[in-house]
Amino acid sequence: MSKHQASHFATQAIHAGYNPIQHQGALTPPIQISSTYAFESVQQGGAAFQGDNDRFIYARLGSPSQHILERRLAELEKAEAALATASGIGAITSAIWSFLKPGDELIADLSLYGCTYSFLEHGLKQFGVEVTYLNLTDASTLINHISDKTKMVYSETPTNPNMRLVDIAALAEITRQYDCKLMIDNTYCTPYLQNPLSLGADLVVHSATKYLGGHGDLIAGFVAGTQEDIDHIRMVGLKDMTGAVISGFDVSLLLRGLKTLHVRMDRHCQNAQQVAEYLSTSDYVKHIFYPGLENCSQKTLANKQMRLPGGMIAFELNASREQSAQFVNALKMILCAVSLGDAETLVQHPASMTHSTYTEEELLEHLISPTLIRLSVGLEHIGDILFDLDQAFESVFSADRELTISA
Numbered sequence: 001m002s003k004h005q006a007s008h009f010a011t012q013a014i015h016a017g018y019n020p021i022q023h024q025g026a027l028t029p030p031i032q033i034s035s036t037y038a039f040e041s042v043q044q045g046g047a048a049f050q051g052d053n054d055r056f057i058y059a060r061l062g063s064p065s066q067h068i069l070e071r072r073l074a075e076l077e078k079a080e081a082a083l084a085t086a087s088g089i090g091a092i093t094s095a096i097w098s099f100l101k102p103g104d105e106l107i108a109d110l111s112l113y114g115c116t117y118s119f120l121e122h123g124l125k126q127f128g129v130e131v132t133y134l135n136l137t138d139a140s141t142l143i144n145h146i147s148d149k150t151k152m153v154y155s156e157t158p159t160n161p162n163m164r165l166v167d168i169a170a171l172a173e174i175t176r177q178y179d180c181k182l183m184i185d186n187t188y189c190t191p192y193l194q195n196p197l198s199l200g201a202d203l204v205v206h207s208a209t210k211y212l213g214g215h216g217d218l219i220a221g222f223v224a225g226t227q228e229d230i231d232h233i234r235m236v237g238l239k240d241m242t243g244a245v246i247s248g249f250d251v252s253l254l255l256r257g258l259k260t261l262h263v264r265m266d267r268h269c270q271n272a273q274q275v276a277e278y279l280s281t282s283d284y285v286k287h288i289f290y291p292g293l294e295n296c297s298q299k300t301l302a303n304k305q306m307r308l309p310g311g312m313i314a315f316e317l318n319a320s321r322e323q324s325a326q327f328v329n330a331l332k333m334i335l336c337a338v339s340l341g342d343a344e345t346l347v348q349h350p351a352s353m354t355h356s357t358y359t360e361e362e363l364l365e366h367l368i369s370p371t372l373i374r375l376s377v378g379l380e381h382i383g384d385i386l387f388d389l390d391q392a393f394e395s396v397f398s399a400d401r402e403l404t405i406s407a
């Protein structure tokens with residue numbers, strides 16, 4: 001337990017769960033890589049297995065430095081407990097496997113991160129769980145569909161890659177009337193911008209690979225909720241089903257990343273707002289999806305549940321699919337890469353990359369335009385980000401304009 005009883009996010013991100021004085025003064029929690037833990041006796045080991053003492057047993061069930069990380073993550077997400085995992089998909093699958101069985105139904109929003117969709121389609125469905133996709137941006141669609149066999153409702157908000165928002169409180173009001181868990185993927189927001197549990201969700205999951213780590217040097221995830229649910233996920237989904245255990249080295253990198261999360265997020269949001277405003281004045285851009293823009297159709301909802309609009313932008317060009325890809329290729333400083341939330345501004349074309357497992361029909365069904373471009377606005381100087389976008393527009397469209405004129 002930390003001696004700090006801090007209530008502010010910035011202080012919790014730096015101090016929660018750790019008191020250096022209890023660790024020979026080491027400011028940075030030690031990296032623990034032990035796979036197993038010794039007991040003084042069989043009796044003490046037996047009691048640990050029964051949960052009658054708090055000794056560590058085996059690293060698949062947790063380690064002392066992982067425990068520090070989990071206390072910090074729980075504080076930041078305003079949760080009773082958290083479980084850190086080897087990846088975001090490790091957190092999502094460990095949680096879903098823990099609560100669903102054949103014959104149950106999971107309802108998911110139409111738009112999801114590509115590999116979450118693949119897991120539902122190619123994993124969960126094969127084991128007899130019914131998966132239904134609904135447009136959860138309108139909570140009434142859930143009222144019309146939910147039944148006693150629905151055991152989980154799952155959504156990202158904002159969604160990857162197309163920045164749709166769902167009203168967490170409105171969905172929670174519906175799921176609460178059933179024996180059904182509402183699980184929200186909060187990766188795009190981080191706990192600095194949005195706390196789904198405080199809005200009524202039962203579980204929150206994250207890819208910590210993104211903003212939480214923040215430097216593109218680790219893969220990790222976590223799930224947070226009540227102590228009872230997290231104990232269940234640790235002992236069933238993680239221990240027996242996925243084994244998606246976070247490494248001691250990644251625990252350390254993640255604790256380091258969290259210390260600057262609030263500072264980085266403020267700058268991500270500031271830069272993204274300026275990029276969104278720039279794009280919204282461009283003749284080459286058809287649609288832009290960013291909740292910080294005054295004309296965003298979900299601005300009221302964003303103001304209700306998000307503290308700031310975030311660092312992610314999605315937009316469609318007034319152009320063909322090929323030209324959209326050409327635009328991405330024409331960027332010089334901005335890197336074409338998947339992942340998001342790093343210091344570097346990253347751009348990608350979901351239909352060709354993260355969502356390329358979708359057929360053309362599935363892309364349309366799941367509201368992902370084949371010309372959509374996803375931008376993770378980084379921490380570089382805003383002038384350099386705007387300059388790069390500008391020169392890419394010029395290089396793709398001025399050539400095109402000349403062609404049109406001469407044709």
Ligand SMILES: Cc1ncc(COP(=O)(O)O)c(C=O)c1O
Nearest residue numbers: 087088089113160187207209220
């Ligand atoms: C919204 C969202 N959820 C989950 C994941 C999966 O996380 P990971 O890559 O850490 O397994 C990602 C990855 O991009 C994501 O964007």
